[in-house]
Amino acid sequence: MLNRLAVATNERYLEKETQALAQSLCLDYMYLLDPLKFVTNYDYLLLNTVDGVSVAKTGKGAPKPVFVDFTSGAADHRRRFGGGRGQDIAKAVGLNKRADLSVLDATAGLGRDAFVLACLGCTVSLCERVGFVRALLKDGLERGSLHHEVADIVNRMSLLATDIRGLSTSNQFDVVYLDPMYPHTEKSSAAAKKEMAFFRDLVGKDLDADHLLPHAMALAEYRVVVKRPKGAPFLDQQEPTYQLEGKSGRFDIYVSKSLEAS
Numbered sequence: 001m002l003n004r005l006a007v008a009t010n011e012r013y014l015e016k017e018t019q020a021l022a023q024s025l026c027l028d029y030m031y032l033l034d035p036l037k038f039v040t041n042y043d044y045l046l047l048n049t050v051d052g053v054s055v056a057k058t059g060k061g062a063p064k065p066v067f068v069d070f071t072s073g074a075a076d077h078r079r080r081f082g083g084g085r086g087q088d089i090a091k092a093v094g095l096n097k098r099a100d101l102s103v104l105d106a107t108a109g110l111g112r113d114a115f116v117l118a119c120l121g122c123t124v125s126l127c128e129r130v131g132f133v134r135a136l137l138k139d140g141l142e143r144g145s146l147h148h149e150v151a152d153i154v155n156r157m158s159l160l161a162t163d164i165r166g167l168s169t170s171n172q173f174d175v176v177y178l179d180p181m182y183p184h185t186e187k188s189s190a191a192a193k194k195e196m197a198f199f200r201d202l203v204g205k206d207l208d209a210d211h212l213l214p215h216a217m218a219l220a221e222y223r224v225v226v227k228r229p230k231g232a233p234f235l236d237q238q239e240p241t242y243q244l245e246g247k248s249g250r251f252d253i254y255v256s257k258s259l260e261a262s
């Protein structure tokens with residue numbers, strides 16, 4: 001089904017920029033006084049409101065709109081109580097060996113992992129190829145950069161090319177981090193399933209994910225880290241140097257040069 005997502009605002013003063021956003025994403029534009037009550041021909045709306053840019057499902061009983069929000073909720077909780085450099089993601093990228101890593105998050109999505117890495121001191125460049133996801137990220141980064149508690153962290157994150165394949169090998173990063181979409185498993189929690197339903201519906205499954213690994217290897221000076229769900233095959237069928245197993249998933253680590261030797 002085509003045209004499942006449209007762009008809308010409920011503010012006259014945001015009309016021009018929302019129209020421009022719709023145009024840049026090749027999506028229909030609407031001005032709606034009460035976008036969430038208005039039943040549209042679209043399954044989802046990308047909303048530009050006074051609170052920022054969000055994605056909302058249309059129709060009765062739809063969950064709350066989803067924002068990229070680094071200032072409250074899960075991101076804020078993880079920043080304050082997440083376990084610092086003891087977290088698996090920190091060990092996976094090598095923060096236990098070096099403190100000041102540059103990381104390319106080549107599958108940025110909603111920027112949750114990138115934010116965790118930036119909280120731990122990394123400088124993070126983000127690639128995201130899906131236009132509306134980039135719009136959510138851009139808005140989250142802008143709002144975060146104005147927030148006194150997270151501005152310094154968010155200022156270590158920058159939205160880069162749309163796709164890692166557009167980067168030349170003159171761009172080198174200490175670490176390249178990959179977390180491509182993987183076919184949904186029924187094991188995720190009900191709340192997570194609901195919140196992320198829009199992602200599965202609109203972004204799809206990243207069926208070309210295997211192609212990411214060689215590009216990542218060419219851009220990573222020290223290592224490539226691939227986040228995988230439990231039981232998922234290796235990306236591109238390439239066996240990693242080593243793995244870190246967690247409760248719900250694992251990190252596959254491909255080492256090209258030792259961080260300790262640097």
Ligand SMILES: C[S@@+](CC[C@H](N)C(=O)[O-])C[C@H]1O[C@@H](n2cnc3c(N)ncnc32)[C@H](O)[C@@H]1O
Pocket residue numbers: 106107108109110111112113114127128129130133162163164165179180181182203206212
């Ligand atoms: C599972 S999500 C990543 C979630 C992310 N780690 C987070 O913490 O929010 C995968 C994302 O990678 C993006 N993606 C997949 N392949 C890509 C590519 N070749 N270039 C840029 N983005 C890509 C998808 O559009 C999707 O948004």
